[in-house]
Amino acid sequence: MGPPSSFHLQNVRIKSDHAVGITVRDGVIAAITDDPSEKPADFAAIDGANGLVLPALVDGHMHVDKTLFGQPWLPYPAGPDRESRIETEKELRSQFPVPVEERAAALLRQVITTGTGALRTHVDVDLPIGLAHMHAVLALRERFKDLLDIQIVAFPQSGIVRCPGMAELLDAAVAEGADLVGGIDPIGFDEDLEGHYDVIFGIAERHEIGIDIHLHDAGPTGVEELEALIARTRAAGLEGQVTASHAFCVGGCDEPTFERLAAGLAETRIPIATHGGGASPLPPVKKLRDRGAAIFSGNDNIRDTWTPYGNGDMLERAMLTAWRSGFRTDGDLEIALDLASGAGAKALGLEGHGLDVGCAADFFVVDADTPAHAVADRPVRRLVFKRGRLVARDGALTEAAEAALR
Amino acid sequence: MGPPSSFHLQNVRIKSDHAVGITVRDGVIAAITDDPSEKPADFAAIDGANGLVLPALVDGHMHVDKTLFGQPWLPYPAGPDRESRIETEKELRSQFPVPVEERAAALLRQVITTGTGALRTHVDVDLPIGLAHMHAVLALRERFKDLLDIQIVAFPQSGIVRCPGMAELLDAAVAEGADLVGGIDPIGFDEDLEGHYDVIFGIAERHEIGIDIHLHDAGPTGVEELEALIARTRAAGLEGQVTASHAFCVGGCDEPTFERLAAGLAETRIPIATHGGGASPLPPVKKLRDRGAAIFSGNDNIRDTWTPYGNGDMLERAMLTAWRSGFRTDGDLEIALDLASGAGAKALGLEGHGLDVGCAADFFVVDADTPAHAVADRPVRRLVFKRGRLVARDGALTEAAEAALR
Numbered sequence: 001m002g003p004p005s006s007f008h009l010q011n012v013r014i015k016s017d018h019a020v021g022i023t024v025r026d027g028v029i030a031a032i033t034d035d036p037s038e039k040p041a042d043f044a045a046i047d048g049a050n051g052l053v054l055p056a057l058v059d060g061h062m063h064v065d066k067t068l069f070g071q072p073w074l075p076y077p078a079g080p081d082r083e084s085r086i087e088t089e090k091e092l093r094s095q096f097p098v099p100v101e102e103r104a105a106a107l108l109r110q111v112i113t114t115g116t117g118a119l120r121t122h123v124d125v126d127l128p129i130g131l132a133h134m135h136a137v138l139a140l141r142e143r144f145k146d147l148l149d150i151q152i153v154a155f156p157q158s159g160i161v162r163c164p165g166m167a168e169l170l171d172a173a174v175a176e177g178a179d180l181v182g183g184i185d186p187i188g189f190d191e192d193l194e195g196h197y198d199v200i201f202g203i204a205e206r207h208e209i210g211i212d213i214h215l216h217d218a219g220p221t222g223v224e225e226l227e228a229l230i231a232r233t234r235a236a237g238l239e240g241q242v243t244a245s246h247a248f249c250v251g252g253c254d255e256p257t258f259e260r261l262a263a264g265l266a267e268t269r270i271p272i273a274t275h276g277g278g279a280s281p282l283p284p285v286k287k288l289r290d291r292g293a294a295i296f297s298g299n300d301n302i303r304d305t306w307t308p309y310g311n312g313d314m315l316e317r318a319m320l321t322a323w324r325s326g327f328r329t330d331g332d333l334e335i336a337l338d339l340a341s342g343a344g345a346k347a348l349g350l351e352g353h354g355l356d357v358g359c360a361a362d363f364f365v366v367d368a369d370t371p372a373h374a375v376a377d378r379p380v381r382r383l384v385f386k387r388g389r390l391v392a393r394d395g396a397l398t399e400a401a402e403a404a405l406r
Numbered sequence: 407m408g409p410p411s412s413f414h415l416q417n418v419r420i421k422s423d424h425a426v427g428i429t430v431r432d433g434v435i436a437a438i439t440d441d442p443s444e445k446p447a448d449f450a451a452i453d454g455a456n457g458l459v460l461p462a463l464v465d466g467h468m469h470v471d472k473t474l475f476g477q478p479w480l481p482y483p484a485g486p487d488r489e490s491r492i493e494t495e496k497e498l499r500s501q502f503p504v505p506v507e508e509r510a511a512a513l514l515r516q517v518i519t520t521g522t523g524a525l526r527t528h529v530d531v532d533l534p535i536g537l538a539h540m541h542a543v544l545a546l547r548e549r550f551k552d553l554l555d556i557q558i559v560a561f562p563q564s565g566i567v568r569c570p571g572m573a574e575l576l577d578a579a580v581a582e583g584a585d586l587v588g589g590i591d592p593i594g595f596d597e598d599l600e601g602h603y604d605v606i607f608g609i610a611e612r613h614e615i616g617i618d619i620h621l622h623d624a625g626p627t628g629v630e631e632l633e634a635l636i637a638r639t640r641a642a643g644l645e646g647q648v649t650a651s652h653a654f655c656v657g658g659c660d661e662p663t664f665e666r667l668a669a670g671l672a673e674t675r676i677p678i679a680t681h682g683g684g685a686s687p688l689p690p691v692k693k694l695r696d697r698g699a700a701i702f703s704g705n706d707n708i709r710d711t712w713t714p715y716g717n718g719d720m721l722e723r724a725m726l727t728a729w730r731s732g733f734r735t736d737g738d739l740e741i742a743l744d745l746a747s748g749a750g751a752k753a754l755g756l757e758g759h760g761l762d763v764g765c766a767a768d769f770f771v772v773d774a775d776t777p778a779h780a781v782a783d784r785p786v787r788r789l790v791f792k793r794g795r796l797v798a799r800d801g802a803l804t805e806a807a808e809a810a811l812r
Contacts, residue, residue: 073775075736279732308739308782309729320729323715326685330481333714369479376714 005388008039012048012365014355019050024361027388031357046390048365051382054337054374055355056117056362057314058344061212061245061273061298062107063155064121064140065133069303069312070106071098076308082189082216086158089305090126100136105405107302107312108140112147112401113392114313115364115381118350119148120212120298122155122182122245125173127163134173141177146404147391151348153212155182160199161192167199174207180243183213186228188221197232210241210349212273215249218281222249223257230264240269243347245298247272250288251281258287266292271347274339275300276321285325285335296344297321297336314340315378322375333372361388411794414445418454418771420761425456430767433794437763452796454771457788460743460780461761462523462768463720464750467618467651467679467704468513469561470527470546471539475709475718476512477504482714488595488622492564495711496532506542511811513708513718514546518553518807519798520719521770521787524756525554526618526679526704528561528588528651531579533569540579547583552810553797557754559618561588566605567598573605580613586649589619592634593627603638616647616755618679621655624687628655629663636670646675649753651704653678656694657687664693672698677753680745681706682727691731691741702750703727703742720746721784728781739778767794 010021014032021039023031031038039045066089068074078088096103111119123137134154141150154173160166160183170181181203186196204211211233215225226249233242250261250272265272271294272283288295297317302310315337322336345353352360365383368374384392391401416427420438427445429437437444445451472495474480484494502509517525529543540560547556560579566572566589576587587609592602610617617639621631632655639648656667656678671678677700678689694701703723708716721743728742751759758766771789774780790798797807 073779075776075778076734078734278729303782308734308736308778309725311783319715320726323684323726324730328482328484328714330714370481372481372714373479376709377717 006043007046007388008043009046009048009053009365010036010039012051012053014053015371022053022361024385024388027361028352029355029357029359029361032355046383048383051365052368052371052374053355053363053365054115054371055341055353055359056364056386057115057341058296058348058350058353059111059116059119059298059312059314059317060296060344060347061275061300062119062121063123063301063304064104064107065100065123065137066304066306067103067107067302068096068305069103069110069310071103074305077305082185085306090158092305093129100133101140104137104140105143108144108148109397111312111314112384112386112397113381113395114315115384116312116314117148117362117386118150118345118348118353120151120153120180120348122153122212122214123178124157125154125166125169126156126158127165130169131173131176134176134178138177143405146389147386147401149350151179152177153180153182154178155214156184159184159190161190161195167203170199171203171206174203174209180210180212181207183211185215185217186225188217188225193225193228197228201232201236201238204238204241205236210243211238212243212245214245215247218248218252222247223253223261226250226261227264230261230268230270233268233270239267242268242270243273244270245273246275246280247283248280250283251277258284259291262288262291262293265294269294271296271343273298273347274321276317277324282321282324285321285339286332289335294343294347295339296347297339298344313378315375318375319378330370330372333375337371337375361385412449413452413794414449415452415454415459415771416442416445418457418459420459421777428459428767430791430794433767434758435761435763435765435767438761452789454789457771458774458776458780459761459769459771460521460777461747461759461765462770462792463521463747464702464754464756464759465517465522465525465704465718465720465723466702466750466753467681467706468525468527469529469707469710470510470513471506471529471543472710472712473509473513473708474502474711475509475516477509480711483711488591491712496564498711499535506539507546510543510546511549514550514554515803517718517720518790518792518803519787519801520721521790522718522720523554523768523792524556524751524754524759526557526559526586526754528559528618528620529584530563531560531572531575532562532564533571536575537579537582540582540584544583549811552795553792553807555756557585558583559586559588560584561620562590565590565596567596567601573609576605577609577612580609580615586616586618587613589617591621591623592631594623594631599631599634603634607638607642607644610644610647611642616649617644618649618651620651621653624654624658628653629659629667632656632667633670636667636674636676639674639676645673648674648676649679650676651679652681652686653689654686656689657683664690665697668694668697668699671700675700677702677749679704679753680727682723683730688727688730691727691745692738695741700749700753701745702753703745704750719784721781724781725784736776736778739781743777743781767791
């Protein structure tokens with residue numbers, strides 16, 4: 001896609017009514033000024049038409065290899081429980097007429113047009129597929145590298161202890177390029193808390209990588225899993241390297257338990273990844289942040305055998321998280337937006353996210369009065385920039401972005 | 407707008423993959439056929455381009471006089487409780503630069519473009535505004551009569567017993583044309599259960615109209631209010647004429663209480679109107695329907711001093727209600743859609759709603775494989791018909807609809 005560009009985006013707003021210009025040099029925000037004469041003479045001007053600039057969205061929890069986005073409608077095919085969903089997906093995925101690469105690529109294109117600049121996706125490491133999905137997503141990460149930053153979690157969807165050979169497969173997935181190792185419900189699904197953690201902490205320590213584990217179990221089972229995660233993180237010295245995805249148990253527990261969990265999460269710097277709860281107990285966003293514990297958001301499954309919902313838009317996810325949390329004020333809506341951008345960037349360890357001088361020029365322009373307005377309204381993303389390159393406009397990839405994908 | 411039209415909508419689908427044509431005669435569905443030769447020779451053909459036809463959406467609970475839809479963003483201005491919201495709105499509404507008629511009309515135009523064909527709106531009857539909002543919405547009902555069926559509830563936002571003169575104002579509002587009388591939290595807000603019900607049941611019986619009351623109170627207070635509503639409905643012989651809006655108490659109660667309430671609601675034919683719950687306890691949709699109790703949906707407040715959310719789209723409301731309910735199967739998503747269309751029509755007592763021969767030609771066309779797909783995707787409404795007249799296309803009113811509003 002050629003080198004990151006230099007330009008001057010003029011007539012835009014950042015949070016306020018005040019029009020500014022943003023000078024981008026070599027893909028980095030070099031200056032923000034309200035004096036039009038400060039545009040570098042040799043820099044092309046791009047007119048922002050009084051739009052609002054927001055920093056790139058971060059989708060902190062996806063499953064791009066599962067998606068049927070852009071495919072004909074598939075009615076939800078599974079039974080009502082986790083076990084059935086896992087078995088049904090195994091049965092059906094071998095029959096999908098379109099390969100993983102193509103389905104996932106359609107979703108990646110979509111998320112770029114909605115202003116997402118970075119994402120973390122869990123990728124099934126499973127039998128009988130082995131590392132096939134991992135190889136597909138590793139190839140997509142390379143293909144999309146100028147348009148999106150992609151983190152990959154090696155995800156043992158079918159469990160580890162109950163699935164002989166899975167520990168070795170996860171290890172191989174990380175050796176081949178996965179950024180983190182995943183896990184799933186050590187008690188409620190894998191039925192061996194210590195055995196499950198032995199494997200994933202072993203891989204994390206051996207390869208010096210992080211962990212991002214699915215914890216769906218609610219109630220005392222979930223609490224036991226999460227407390228053990230906190231303890232193992234502390235014991236392994238992996239503070240700041242571990243994520244608890246979903247952690248519904250934090251949304252439904254009593255006050256003393258909540259305070260104990262929140263303190264443990266804060267101390268070990270384990271953030272929670274949430275999709276906003278839906279019918280499940282949503283961890284209390286503001287209470288967690290007040291206790292110094294982090295929470296960020298992700299779209300999770302998008303139109304696949306697990307769920308009929310989703311369109312890849314993290315502004316919509318921010319709205320859902322805010323609505324589900326009972327947020328009304330601009331400050332609260334900005335918290336929901338932070339979960340979908342800044343807090344996600346921090347949880348993923350991304351450098352240079354934001355709208356300050358020195359940050360990467362990863363941002364987008366919308367017609368909205370304020371950031372809170374953008375969350376409520378979810379307007380079309382007029383201009384989307386990644387490292388200073390215009391990658392999408394009005395809901396479609398630019399020609400330059402299309403060229404980068406060829 | 408001239409008489410309802412006659413035409414033949416060809417190449418559309420109803421639920422299935424099977425292409426059919428819909429013959430509309432004088433604004434009524436006259437025939438549905440899969441034989442193209444059955445198009446009446448003198449009827450104009452409209453090409454549905456293989457779109458899916460869905461019956462008109464019904465927004466069963468709105469507050470169109472409160473909306474700031476289309477206005478510059480107003481950050482949520484109130485405190486965290488009901489009392490503050492009521493007082494803040496009173497303070498601010500006199501300062502809005504745009505009158506009720508214009509604000510509400512912008513929202514009505516929007517809902518038409520999203521496929522809503524009928525709605526019930528609560529309208530503030532309050533001090534010091536008196537009947538000013540009521541007069542504005544009565545005028546809009548007349549102005550929009552060819553495009554939308556509008557039911558009006560005279561709504562005592564500031565309470566009745568605690569607000570001297572309100573009983574008389576409500577009575578006057580009904581005398582001037584409101585279709586139903588409203589109420590609000592008889593114990594939790596008005597602090598006089600029997601006094602509150604005496605007024606609204608008195609007006610309902612005197613004018614032979616229905617009741618639609620806001621019951622926000624959760625827990626035992628809400629249960630007491632709802633049980634009293636059921637008992638008073640039975641005593642007054644108003645079965646089928648009363649609606650309980652929100653009824654959060656039904657979402658958070660224990661099993662025996664739920665069963666008692668559900669049985670009472672079913673027996674007295676009191677439906678619940680819901681906006682999907684958000685952070686509040688959502689009444690359990692399928693359990694209520696299983697018990698023979700009705701539930702339907704509405705957007706409730708849309709971008710006003712009460713809430714930053716909302717865009718008037720009942721397909722989005724169906725998605726939110728489904729997501730909040732944990733629905734995944736097509737059957738369940740169709741239930742959420744029914745809440746936003748057929749169940750709403752039934753609760754509002756509308757005749758001729760649906761896609762059967764003999765029904766009013768109130769329907770819209772979208773690009774979706776199935777009704778469940780339309781709920782998940784919320785695609786643009788390509789063609790919207792009201793009594794056989796094309797009132798909106800691709801998100802904008804048609805010229806004929808614009809002309810009808812002049």
